[in-house]
Amino acid sequence: MASVRLATLKALHGSLSIFNPSQSLMPRTQTYTVRALSATMSPPSSAVVYEHHGPPDSVTRLIELPPVEIKQNDVCVKMLAAPINPSDINRIEGVYPVRPQVPAVGGYEGVGEVHSLGSAVRGLSPGDWVIPSPPSFGTWQTYIVKDQSVWHKIDKNTPMEYAATVTVNPLTALRMLEDFAGLKSGDSIVQNGATSMVGQCIIQIARAQGIRSINITRDRAGSDEAKEKLKKLGADEVFTESQLEVKNVKDFLANIPEPALGFNCVGGNAASLVLKFLRQGGTMVTYGGMSKKPITVSTSSFIFKDLSLRGFWLQKWMNSDKAEECRRMIDYLLGLVHEGKLTYEMELVPFNDFHTALDKALGKLGSQPKQVIKF
Template sequence: MGSVRVLRAINGSSLVWNPKLRNPTVCARAFSSKMSPPSKAVVYDQHGSPDQVARVLDFPPVEIRDKDVCVKMLAAPINPSDINRIEGWNVSPFRFADFVSTLCVYPVRHPVPAVGGYEGVGEVQSVGSAVTGLTPGDWVIPSPPSFGTWQTYIVKEENVWHKINKNVPIEYAATVTVNPLTALRMLEDFVDLNSGDAVVQNGATSIVGQCIIQLAQIRGLRSINIIRDRTDAEDVREKLKKLGADEVFTESQLEIKNVKGLLGALPEPVLGFNCVGGNSASLVLKFLRQSGTMVTYGGMSKKPIAVSTSSFIFKDLALRGFWLQKWMSSDKAKECQIMIDYLLGLVREEKLKYELELVSFENFPVALDKALGKQGSHPKQVLKF
């Protein structure tokens, strides 16, 4: 059995993996002063279907250097983008299979082997001698998020960890970055919205969608929400209205000539969000007012967006896109942390909520199957370590 270098934390770059080894051994550094506990991690050493290529492996202790912080992970979600990353495509909060043509141009496959997961929350277990801002017991999240959160212990330098207030449920702390932050940025970055303005979105039952409803309401904005046709549409409508939705329509309700006649006293929306594509995107466009903007952040239907020439010329619509990972790559670390704190504050005040299912890390295969949709519809799965 050849030696392998130690798995150092969430960024896979320092990991040199021998795929033949199921239980790698360590060539420990000679003069390590302090070591992490052994760790368990979800690892994939090739791209493919996660239930085929991802496995839970044991890792030996790693050195905690002067500036390092050893974090015992508390919780980390299985986001659709985590699944895409294992499959080999680096995509947004939603999964698309129709990206092949783009991916020829933007091959963003991450290197393997790698540890799964992108966001999460943990508790500081121990710190290196030069660490000044964190102490054992603190709750921290990787912020901006980074890869490799599906493991029990992570050792990484102090500056990647953002200390958060502990009085929030771990499942919210674990999931605050990817979805709620997407919702918050999309409400901020495209149109200068004023209280009383309306926004329209499809995919309103997604966590981003639910966050948009609640964050819009907090800002005094009205929300028009489109959901797919479903047997429990009435229940879903009620649930979204309880969150603050002003209107909720099924797609088939909108197969009429004049959708704006349905708005009643609501203003025509100036900003729209699309995470579905196809006809559902066209419905968002139909609602938008003159010179409105539609932001695409997902493509769940796997269908392209079709836009008439007149939408651009006469209606003067603007179509844009949002990708949180790109946004965060542009030196937004501090801004990201401020927003995380704001969002967790809303969670504490019970102004921001969405459905999550905590699952023990031991049951990772079950949680993965649920996240893959193999067991019908389930809330987002959050691994509890």
């Protein structure tokens, strides 16, 4: 969008001279006054901006951005909450495959309240709650102006933190459960990284659909407490990696059918354990690599078990003209939230404490729940 706000961001590295650098990126009074008289404008916005890629705690800063013109098909949204996801951190670091051009505002998903509308907008009213769907870059700011096609209206009774986080992790879990094996009630899945947010969502969504889950966690302090937590979420079986260092892991299945589908977000030995559980013709889907170790597959797994290895990346799926389907699934997931069938731990943090939340998201303060910024 060719806007004053975009000009502000470009001014961060000197490509435009609309602003005086000595004025902390605030617009000159004359420029702002002339523009405000000629168009409907949004309020000014506070935003977390990074001018170049690098360590997020070093390159991000909170700045003030000027008003943006609200065109006839635009919706101005006052953001309510937005999470700090690992992919947000990777974008700032410059290592994520798809990322906005710098300088940029951080954040990729969130929830907001309609503040004002362009003259041609229909179906939305001030006060409605909306989320960007598919998600959109730049949610770490107090006001966002985008075309009405970006925004999906949701139930205002949804807990704010769940509305802010539904689009990335829960949607990843749902899509992987539905896209690879044609699972039905009574079937089972196996996964590593079960304590992750996606892992917890897989357990609960599978449970809601009558699908049983076998879950693998790391050996670490507090593993017994983690096991109990996952059991309360609906996990059928939970094992640490060391428990599965046996010849035949399927002896642990008892009355659970051999899984046709497995999920891997760790790699290394943890991925091999998922493969050991899979039935003939089963599929393992990889969506992460937290251990940074490669996946090793035995020749016999391919020849005698005919196993398949697949990958999943939510952003690629959402970029393939899936907007309407994506929105139906979001409504389904938020319905599970309302029914108490989908829950995960989060911490709401005031926007002014963004860098504390960032430190927690970076793991600098030990294990922490998902950090969600509240504007």
